[in-house]
Amino acid sequence: MKAEDYLHKAYRSIYDNDFEQAQHWFERALAVQPDHADIHYRYSITCARSSRLDKALQHARLASALDPGQEEYRLHYDRLQSMELARMAKRQLEEADTRRTAAAEPASRMLKRAVELDPLSVDAQVWLAVAYGELERYAEALQAVREAAALPLEPAVAAQLKEMEQRFKAKLRQSS
Numbered sequence: 001m002k003a004e005d006y007l008h009k010a011y012r013s014i015y016d017n018d019f020e021q022a023q024h025w026f027e028r029a030l031a032v033q034p035d036h037a038d039i040h041y042r043y044s045i046t047c048a049r050s051s052r053l054d055k056a057l058q059h060a061r062l063a064s065a066l067d068p069g070q071e072e073y074r075l076h077y078d079r080l081q082s083m084e085l086a087r088m089a090k091r092q093l094e095e096a097d098t099r100r101t102a103a104a105e106p107a108s109r110m111l112k113r114a115v116e117l118d119p120l121s122v123d124a125q126v127w128l129a130v131a132y133g134e135l136e137r138y139a140e141a142l143q144a145v146r147e148a149a150a151l152p153l154e155p156a157v158a159a160q161l162k163e164m165e166q167r168f169k170a171k172l173r174q175s176s
Contacts (some may be wrong), residue, residue: 003010003032003039011047019050038069041076048080055086056080061137082118085110093134104134115144122148122157130162 010025026043035037041063047056060077067073089107096103108131114124125148132141145168149161 001028001032002037003029006032007039007042010042013149014046019046022046023050023052030044037063037070037073040066041070041073044076044080049061049137050082053084057084066071074085078117079121082114082121082124084112085117086121086124086127089114089131090123093127093131100134106137107131115147120151122153125151126161126164132169133171136171136175138168138175142168 006025006029008165010022013019013022013025023043023046026039026046029039030036030043035087042058044056044059044063047053047059048141057077057080060073060080063073064077089110092103092107092110093100108128111124111128114121115128120126125144129141129144129148132138134143142165145161146167149158149165153161
């Protein structure tokens with residue numbers, strides 16, 4: 001079979017909401033054409049939708065390397081890297097318990113990079129605000145909250161950000 005035939009089956013599986021089967025067909029297409037950047041890119045998207053971030057990153061990286069001139073591939077790879085950095089930083093902050101301040105500095109660096117890679121990531125912005133708050137850098141925390149609030153949000157998230165903003169404003173007044 002040709003790669004195009006496998007791709008057709010992958011798209012059909014996606015249409016049927018069978019992402020596991022779609023991944024199987026993308027893998028078959030890549031077995032036929034392992035250097036095809038667009039197949040890696042589309043496989044990466046399917047993996048990301050299935051919460052298989054490691055595999056999504058791997059194939060996004062390959063797509064970008066195989067066709068570095070394709071901006072769409074680079075942007076997708078950047079977005080996935082941002083998600084990975086935010087996930088790692090969040091885990092670091094949550095697992096730190098009593099050493100949360102010590103964990104906040106490296107987490108803030110990861111989150112700052114995550115925001116650079118994907119400025120539209122509300123998750124990265126919010127966790128960056130949390131990390132800055134742990135470091136008592138309230139002006140920067142407030143800025144991160146405001147940048148997150150400027151993005152399209154669900155009402156519940158917008159309300160939570162408003163609460164965070166009020167807390168950081170109060171902390172900023174107390175520290176002055």
